[in-house]
Amino acid sequence: xxxxxxxxxxxxxxxxxxxxxxxxxxxxxxxxxxxxxxxxxxxxxxxxxxxxxxxxxxxxxxxxxxxxxxxxxxxxxxxxxxxxxxxxxxxxxxxxxxxxxxxxxxxxxxxxxxxxxxxxxxxxxxxxxxxxxxxxxxxxxxxxxxxxxxxxxxxxxxxxxxxxxxxxxxxxxxxxxxxxxxxxxxxxxxxxxxxxxxxxxxxxxxxxxxxxxxxxxxxxxxxx
Amino acid sequence: xxxxxxxxxxxxxxxxxxxxxxxxxxxxxxxxxxxxxxxxxxxxxxxxxxxxxxxxxxxxxxxxxxxxxxxxxxxxxxxxxxxxxxxxxxxxxxxxxxxxxxxxxxxxxxxxxxxxxxxxxxxxxxxxxxxxxxxxxxxxxxxxxxxxxxxxxxxxxxxxxxxxxxxxxxxxxxxxxxxxxxxxxxxxxxxxxxxxxxxxxxxxxxxxxxxxxxxxxxxxxxxx
Amino acid sequence: xxxxxxxxxxxxxxxxxxxxxxxxxxxxxxxxxxxxxxxxxxxxxxxxxxxxxxxxxxxxxxxxxxxxxxxxxxxxxxxxxxxxxxxxxxxxxxxxxxxxxxxxxxxxxxxxxxxxxxxxxxxxxxxxxxxxxxxxxxxxxxxxxxxxxxxxxxxxxxxxxxxxxxxxxxxxxxxxxxxxxxxxxxxxxxxxxxxxxxxxxxxxxxxxxxxxxxxxxx
Amino acid sequence: xxxxxxxxxxxxxxxxxxxxxxxxxxxxxxxxxxxxxxxxxxxxxxxxxxxxxxxxxxxxxxxxxxxxxxxxxxxxxxxxxxxxxxxxxxxxxxxxxxxxxxxxxxxxxxxxxxxxxxxxxxxxxxxxxxxxxxxxxxxxxxxxxxxxxxxxxxxxxxxxxxxxxxxxxxxxxxxxxxxxxxxxxxxxxxxxxxxxxxxxxxxxxxxxxxxxxxxxxx
Numbered sequence: 001x002x003x004x005x006x007x008x009x010x011x012x013x014x015x016x017x018x019x020x021x022x023x024x025x026x027x028x029x030x031x032x033x034x035x036x037x038x039x040x041x042x043x044x045x046x047x048x049x050x051x052x053x054x055x056x057x058x059x060x061x062x063x064x065x066x067x068x069x070x071x072x073x074x075x076x077x078x079x080x081x082x083x084x085x086x087x088x089x090x091x092x093x094x095x096x097x098x099x100x101x102x103x104x105x106x107x108x109x110x111x112x113x114x115x116x117x118x119x120x121x122x123x124x125x126x127x128x129x130x131x132x133x134x135x136x137x138x139x140x141x142x143x144x145x146x147x148x149x150x151x152x153x154x155x156x157x158x159x160x161x162x163x164x165x166x167x168x169x170x171x172x173x174x175x176x177x178x179x180x181x182x183x184x185x186x187x188x189x190x191x192x193x194x195x196x197x198x199x200x201x202x203x204x205x206x207x208x209x210x211x212x213x214x215x216x217x218x219x220x221x222x223x224x
Numbered sequence: 225x226x227x228x229x230x231x232x233x234x235x236x237x238x239x240x241x242x243x244x245x246x247x248x249x250x251x252x253x254x255x256x257x258x259x260x261x262x263x264x265x266x267x268x269x270x271x272x273x274x275x276x277x278x279x280x281x282x283x284x285x286x287x288x289x290x291x292x293x294x295x296x297x298x299x300x301x302x303x304x305x306x307x308x309x310x311x312x313x314x315x316x317x318x319x320x321x322x323x324x325x326x327x328x329x330x331x332x333x334x335x336x337x338x339x340x341x342x343x344x345x346x347x348x349x350x351x352x353x354x355x356x357x358x359x360x361x362x363x364x365x366x367x368x369x370x371x372x373x374x375x376x377x378x379x380x381x382x383x384x385x386x387x388x389x390x391x392x393x394x395x396x397x398x399x400x401x402x403x404x405x406x407x408x409x410x411x412x413x414x415x416x417x418x419x420x421x422x423x424x425x426x427x428x429x430x431x432x433x434x435x436x437x438x439x440x441x442x443x444x445x446x447x448x
Numbered sequence: 449x450x451x452x453x454x455x456x457x458x459x460x461x462x463x464x465x466x467x468x469x470x471x472x473x474x475x476x477x478x479x480x481x482x483x484x485x486x487x488x489x490x491x492x493x494x495x496x497x498x499x500x501x502x503x504x505x506x507x508x509x510x511x512x513x514x515x516x517x518x519x520x521x522x523x524x525x526x527x528x529x530x531x532x533x534x535x536x537x538x539x540x541x542x543x544x545x546x547x548x549x550x551x552x553x554x555x556x557x558x559x560x561x562x563x564x565x566x567x568x569x570x571x572x573x574x575x576x577x578x579x580x581x582x583x584x585x586x587x588x589x590x591x592x593x594x595x596x597x598x599x600x601x602x603x604x605x606x607x608x609x610x611x612x613x614x615x616x617x618x619x620x621x622x623x624x625x626x627x628x629x630x631x632x633x634x635x636x637x638x639x640x641x642x643x644x645x646x647x648x649x650x651x652x653x654x655x656x657x658x659x660x661x662x663x664x665x666x
Numbered sequence: 667x668x669x670x671x672x673x674x675x676x677x678x679x680x681x682x683x684x685x686x687x688x689x690x691x692x693x694x695x696x697x698x699x700x701x702x703x704x705x706x707x708x709x710x711x712x713x714x715x716x717x718x719x720x721x722x723x724x725x726x727x728x729x730x731x732x733x734x735x736x737x738x739x740x741x742x743x744x745x746x747x748x749x750x751x752x753x754x755x756x757x758x759x760x761x762x763x764x765x766x767x768x769x770x771x772x773x774x775x776x777x778x779x780x781x782x783x784x785x786x787x788x789x790x791x792x793x794x795x796x797x798x799x800x801x802x803x804x805x806x807x808x809x810x811x812x813x814x815x816x817x818x819x820x821x822x823x824x825x826x827x828x829x830x831x832x833x834x835x836x837x838x839x840x841x842x843x844x845x846x847x848x849x850x851x852x853x854x855x856x857x858x859x860x861x862x863x864x865x866x867x868x869x870x871x872x873x874x875x876x877x878x879x880x881x882x883x884x
Contacts, residue, residue, distance in 0.1 A: 036876045058830075058875065058876070060876075061620070062550065063474045063477070063620045063623050064474075064620050064622050064623050065619070065620050065868075066874050066875065066876055067868065078619065079476055079477060079621075080477050080478075080618045080619040080620060080621040081477070081619040081620050081621075082474070082475060082477055082620055086474070086475035086476075086477075091619070091868060093863045093864030094828060094830035094832060094863040094864060094875060095868040096832055096868050096871035096874040096875070097617075097619060097620065097622055097868050097869055097871070098622070098871075098874060099554075099617075099622050099623065099624070099625065099626040099627055099654070100474075100550070100553075100554040100623050100624045100627055101554040101555060101557070101558040101626075101627045103554075104550065104551030104554050104555060104780075105555075105776075105779060105780035105781070105848065106848075106874075106876065107551060107781075108551055108555075108569070108570065108571060108780055108781030108782075109778075109779045109780045109781040109848060110781060111779075111848070111876050111877065112876075127574075132576070137539070138527075139526055139527040139534075139535060139538055139539075139545075140526075140527075140545075140547045140576075141524070141525045141526050141527035141528075141547065142524055142525065142547055142548075142549050142550070142577070143524050143525040143549075143550050144524070144549070144550040144551060145549075146549040146551075146571050146572050146575060146577065147549055147550060147551035147552075147571050150570050150571055150573070151551075151570075151571075151781060177575060177576045178574055178575040178576075179575060180573075180574070180575065181573060181574035181575075260658045282612075282657065282658070284658075285838070286768065286769075287692045287695070287838045287841050288692075288838050288840050288841050289650075289837070289838050290656050290657065290658055291650065302837065303694055303695060303839075304695050304696075304825075304836045304837040304838060304839040305695070305837040305838050305839075306692070306693060306695050306838055310692070310693035310694075310695075315650060315837070317645045317646030318610060318612035318614060318645040318646060318657060319650040320614055320650050320653035320656040320657070321650050321651055321653070321835075321837060321838065321840055322653075322656065322840070323772075323835075323840050323841065323842070323843065323844040323845055323872070324692075324768070324769075324771075324772040324841050324842045324845055325772040325773060325775070325776040325844075325845045327772075328562075328768065328769030328772050328773060329558075329561060329562035329563070329630065329773075330630075330656075330658065331563075331769060332562055332563030332564075332769055332773075332787070332788065332789060333560075333561045333562045333563040333630060334563060335561075335630070335658050335659065336658075351792075356794070361757070362745075363744055363745040363752075363753060363756055363757075363763075364744075364745075364763075364765045364794075365742070365743045365744050365745035365746075365765065366742055366743065366765055366766075366767050366768070366795070367742050367743040367767075367768050368742065368767070368768040368769060369767075370767040370769075370789045370790050370793060370795065371767055371768060371769035371770075371789050374788050374789055374791070375563060375769075375788075375789075401793060401794045402792055402793040402794075403793060404790075404791075404792070404793065405791060405792035405793075555780070555782075559785075562773070563787075563788055564773075564785050564786065564787060565785075565786035565787070565788065565802070565804040565805075565807065565809035566785070566786045566802075566804055566809070567777075567782050567783075567784070567785040567786070568782065568783035568784045568785070569781075569782060569783070570781055570783065584783070584784075586783040586784055586813070587783075589783065591783035591784070595804070616869070617869075618869070619868075619869075650837075651834070651835075651836070651837075651870065652869065652870050
């Protein structure tokens with residue numbers, strides 16, 4: 001778990017919401033130099049594009065590799081070298097391969113500094129729901145999400161703040177089946193960055209909106 | 225556990241007790257071709273000298289190796305390559321190295337076909353005592369004996385049948401602290417080979433003595 | 449003792465109806481496609497398949513499912529863009545599914561191979577995965593008790609074997625192979641090539657020969 | 667991030683009194699003798715040392731014990747022909763001993779590194795090692811509940827490191843190093859040589875860089 005951040009909230013009112021690319025860049029800036037990081041499948045993988053080459057950040061992929069490089073293109077595509085989303089990737093100098101039990105021991109054992117995950121819902125206390133909508137006809141598929149959620153030292157979520165129907169995804173209590181309890185530290189959305197945890201929700205930064213506007217649209221108390 | 229052996233007991237009355245070397249040879253003959261085998265420290269290591277080169281038997285050493293060769297001499301001595309008794313050994317073609325957790329997972333997981341251990345006492349039902357005399361001033365030291373005793377598919381013990389004071393080491397119930405419960409399958413001594421287990425003690429073969437003489441000197445019922 | 453066999457049919461010979469079959473691979477990387485094809489020909493049915501996914505497209509594991517040979521799938525991630533065979537069987541109630549978090553899948557097989565009777569695992573606490581399972585607080589953290597997952601047979605893909613059965617893998621195709629090799633009674637590996645004993649550096653062996661029963665080049 | 671330091675004194679800097687120190691090696695193979703010598707100079711006391719043996723002769727671990735820095739030894743095999751330093755301290759009541767079967771020693775550290783809260787282990791059932799411990803019958807076999815064994819620091823010996831901290835070992839000197847590297851907060855490796863990043867084949871790495879904090883060439 002990360003230390004609570006102090007300092008006043010920064011409201012960027014002179015601009016619109018963040019683009020997906022800007023969100024990824026913001027998350028990338030939150031990752032300390034030299035950190036060992038797992039970027040979940042989907043949107044979080046874009047964070048890699050914004051990590052400085054000299055950051056020393058080492059990417060882990062759950063299917064058994066540290067030192068993962070960018071997506072492979074053309075002749076570099078190797079069916080034996082993919083990321084967790086089964087996308088062909090490349091290998092950086094200093095990489096290592098290991099089997100699945102060792103890879104998940106690394107995750108579960110708390111050795112990763114940061115993981116970045118998508119979410120359906122995050123609760124005010126940091127519960128995460130990102131694997132199953134609970135719909136009766138949905139086929140449940142959890143992959144490595146539960147292991148990552150409870151394993152990494154710091155769990156960052158990237159998601160839109162509102163679902164397509166306009167309901168908030170930052171909620172008092174998750175209504176979707178949980179991935180992990182009290183495991184999320186920060187939530188990056190297009191309109192704000194939140195800290196969540198035992199003390200509830202604190203707004204760290206807003207984009208194209210104010211804390212007051214957010215407070216009006218969310219069902220959770222906001223500290224700032 | 226090994227299958228009970230059937231067939232009549234063979235009494236070799238026209239000879240004396242087995243020498244240590246003959247005991248080792250007898251144990252070696254009981255090891256199936258191609259078996260994966262751990263020879264404990266001390267006397268059991270002599271069994272290796274009697275395994276035929278074409279037997280395909282692969283020796284495991286608990287400190288992280290399969291495919292251990294004979295003791296190293298002269299220039300072949302390498303401080304990074306020892307057996308469980310810290311004696312310099314050699315490496316055979318087809319060898320592999322692994323760390324301690326993997327080595328003991330191999331043992332505990334039941335992957336070794338045979339292990340050969342020394343003993344202070346073995347009970348009629350196959351309890352093993354070979355790590356601690358229980359003397360108040362003795363420093364307890366168990367090493368890998370407990371893991372081997374409960375891990376290998378077949379556990380063979382090599383010991384003299386009688387202690388220096390003449391008391392039997394094959395006993396109704398061990399008086400020394402146990403290494404493992406009901407784990408021994410066979411006991412090789414200088415005067416006889418015994419099968420032990422849930423059904424009690426059966427004599428398989430004698431050397432320089434008869435079943436009747438053994439029965440008179442032991443406190444355990446003998447089946448034959 | 450490892451047997452190098454000539455054909456994938458020999459490699460899967462004797463797999464019984466009702467077996468639990470561990471199938472390596474993560475997506476197509478490390479997937480023993482040729483062994484699965486041979487298993488389809490071999491005909492064993494009523495199988496429980498343990499694998500990370502539940503088949504892609506119409507080949508490999510998906511073809512085994514389509515042939516009606518699988519009673520139950522134990523996996524972490526059945527639902528994929530091209531998992532239509534599994535999806536159809538699941539929705540029609542013709543196949544049983546046990547979803548296991550990916551790390552638990554690996555660790556439960558590791559426990560089976562390592563002689564561990566059960567283990568307290570922090571993954572899935574407070575989620576539907578833990579429902580009905582024993583939990584315990586240890587040092588202030590809550591854990592779920594998880595049990596070993598054993599196979600009668602493991603079908604895995606590796607890069608190179610020597611004639612003794614030592615295996616090395618290639619890149620992320622390593623994935624579940626080394627763990628499954630420890631967790632099954634009979635372990636069958638399809639490999640890119642077989643070399644003589646002594647040609648693999650003992651320091652580089654990933655799956656020691658003790659775990660491997662049959663090897664076939666594909 | 668791994669730091670390649672110039673001296674063994676820098677390598678052991680900051681180890682606090684009362685620490686639990688995991689010390690690699692099996693006999694002298696893989697024993698980080700230079701790091702232990704540096705730890706003696708460094709002066710930390712009231713230590714708990716976890717290692718397979720309890721020191722041989724008068725150097726290395728035996729010298730650390732002789733210097734009175736160790737409160738407790740957790741090991742599988744203290745009694746050896748040349749373990750006179752430990753023997754004397756034990757018999758005079760000046761050191762505490764926890765004897766752990768060798769496999770449990772390895773598995774308990776593996777559990778610490780792998781985030782496992784506790785595990786049911788068949789080793790030692792019905793022996794003095796299991797006295798006072800929780801047991802349970804699972805599938806007809808009895809197991810003892812064993813708990814993780816964590817270190818504040820691990821001192822290990824390896825063959826080669828790259829500048830990122832990836833490690834490879836040599837022959838049976840590998841032994842406890844890879845397990846201890848996963849089980850301690852700070853991991854210090856003494857190595858025969860340090861090479862540039864990229865010089866160790868990623869397939870051959872035994873301890874990935876994520877586990878290693880400091881490396882020193884000896």
